[in-house]
Amino acid sequence: MIKNPSFADRPVAVLFSGGDAPGMNAFLRAVTRISLSRHHVPVLGVRYGYAGLVAAAKMDFEPMRAQVETRIGRWGMITDGQPLVLMDHSAVSGIVGTGGTILGSARCLEFHKAEVRADVIAMLKKLGVRALIVCGGDGSLTGADLLAKESDLRIIGVPATIDNDLDFTQMALGVDTAVNTLVWAVDHFKDTARAHRRVMILETMGRGSGELARLAAIASGAEMVITPDPKPLTQADMKVLAASIERGMKAGRSHAIVLIAEGVKVEPEIKRNRAYVLADAFKEHFEREGGPFQDLEIRPSVLGHLQRGGHTSPQDCILAARFADAAMKEIMRPDGANGVTALRGGHVGIVPFDAPPVEDSEERSEAYLHLHESLSSWEEL
Numbered sequence: 001m002i003k004n005p006s007f008a009d010r011p012v013a014v015l016f017s018g019g020d021a022p023g024m025n026a027f028l029r030a031v032t033r034i035s036l037s038r039h040h041v042p043v044l045g046v047r048y049g050y051a052g053l054v055a056a057a058k059m060d061f062e063p064m065r066a067q068v069e070t071r072i073g074r075w076g077m078i079t080d081g082q083p084l085v086l087m088d089h090s091a092v093s094g095i096v097g098t099g100g101t102i103l104g105s106a107r108c109l110e111f112h113k114a115e116v117r118a119d120v121i122a123m124l125k126k127l128g129v130r131a132l133i134v135c136g137g138d139g140s141l142t143g144a145d146l147l148a149k150e151s152d153l154r155i156i157g158v159p160a161t162i163d164n165d166l167d168f169t170q171m172a173l174g175v176d177t178a179v180n181t182l183v184w185a186v187d188h189f190k191d192t193a194r195a196h197r198r199v200m201i202l203e204t205m206g207r208g209s210g211e212l213a214r215l216a217a218i219a220s221g222a223e224m225v226i227t228p229d230p231k232p233l234t235q236a237d238m239k240v241l242a243a244s245i246e247r248g249m250k251a252g253r254s255h256a257i258v259l260i261a262e263g264v265k266v267e268p269e270i271k272r273n274r275a276y277v278l279a280d281a282f283k284e285h286f287e288r289e290g291g292p293f294q295d296l297e298i299r300p301s302v303l304g305h306l307q308r309g310g311h312t313s314p315q316d317c318i319l320a321a322r323f324a325d326a327a328m329k330e331i332m333r334p335d336g337a338n339g340v341t342a343l344r345g346g347h348v349g350i351v352p353f354d355a356p357p358v359e360d361s362e363e364r365s366e367a368y369l370h371l372h373e374s375l376s377s378w379e380e381l
C-alpha cells in the first residue's frame, strides 16, 4: 500500500511564478513522478507562485499543516484557500502536454519586501522542506536567488519563459511551443495574404527580447522581421522598410508577412501596439500619390496571449523532464548546490544563479537576423 505523503519525509516544494509558459505542467508532472518514484520524496505544490508562500506564511501554522496533510492531491487543489498541496501521482495525470499551470502562477508585489521573504523562509523551514524549486522567468528567478542568499534553504531555479531572454541557458521552457504556435499563425495569415495580395504585420510577444520573433521568422518563412534594437525605429526607417516591400511586390511577390516584436522602440515614442504604428507608416508610403500599389491592403494583427497557450510541444515536454531530472539529482546530492537548470551545448545541468552568459546574445541575434535575411531573399524571385 502506498502511504500518504507527509511533511515527516521532508518534501521538495515547487512553485510557478510570473508569466506562464508552456512546459510548466510537463515540469510539474516530471518533478512529481521522478521525486515520488525514484527518490521516494514527497512533493509540495505551491499554488499561485510566491503569493501562495506568502499566504501560507500568514496562516496559523498547525491547522495549516494538518489540512495540507489531510487534503492531498486534487482534493487539496479544489479546497478553497489551501495554498500548499502535497502532490500524488494522480494529481499530475493527463497534464503533460497542457498549457498553463494547474498550480496557478502569479505576480506577487509583497515578495519584494525582505521581511515578507523572511516570514516565508521561516515557514518553509518549520515545515521541514528539503528544497524549493522556482519555475519562471527573469523576475521569478531573481526572487529565488534572493531566497538562496537570505537563507540556508536549498533553492533551484528553472527557466520558463517564451521570451527566451535568460542568457544562462540556450533554451527556456515554452520557447519551442511558442515558436510552433507562431509558425501555425503565420501559415494561416499567409493563406489570406496570398489570396488578397496583402501585407500582414504581426506583432509577437517577447518583452525587451526579439528572440521569439527571430526564431519564428526563420521557421515560418516570414518575409521581414523587426526586433528590438537600442536605436529606436523612426518614421523614416519605417518608410525604408515599406520601400523594400514595394520593391518585392514590383518583382512579383504576391504577399508579405512582417513580424514585429512588441519590445521594438519607436520614435516618437507612442503607447500603441507596434503592429499598428508600423501599419500606419506603411499605409502612408503605399497610398502616396503616384505610388504603384495604392490599393495594397496592409493589415496589422497583435497575436498576444495566444502565444502562451496551446498544446506543449514534445521538445518542451522533453526539456521539462530533463530539467526536472537535473533539479532532483542536485537536490538529492548531500553536497548539492543552489543554482538554476540550464541547457548549454546540448547538456542539461545546474549552473550558479550568477553564471556567465552561455553565449554572446548580441552576436546570436545578429547571426539569426543575418540568416533570416539570406533565407527570405525578399526582392528576388
Ligand code: ADP
Residues within 6 Å of the ligand: 017, 018, 019, 050, 106, 107, 108, 109, 110, 111, 112, 113, 136, 137, 138, 139, 140, 141, 142, 143, 146, 161
Ligand atoms: P517573470 O518571472 O515572468 O519575469 P515577473 O518579473 O513579473 O515575471 O516576476 C514574477 C514575480 O517574481 C514577481 O511578482 C515577484 O513576486 C517576484 N520577483 C520579481 N523580481 C523580484 C525581486 N527583485 N525581488 C523579489 N521578488 C521578485
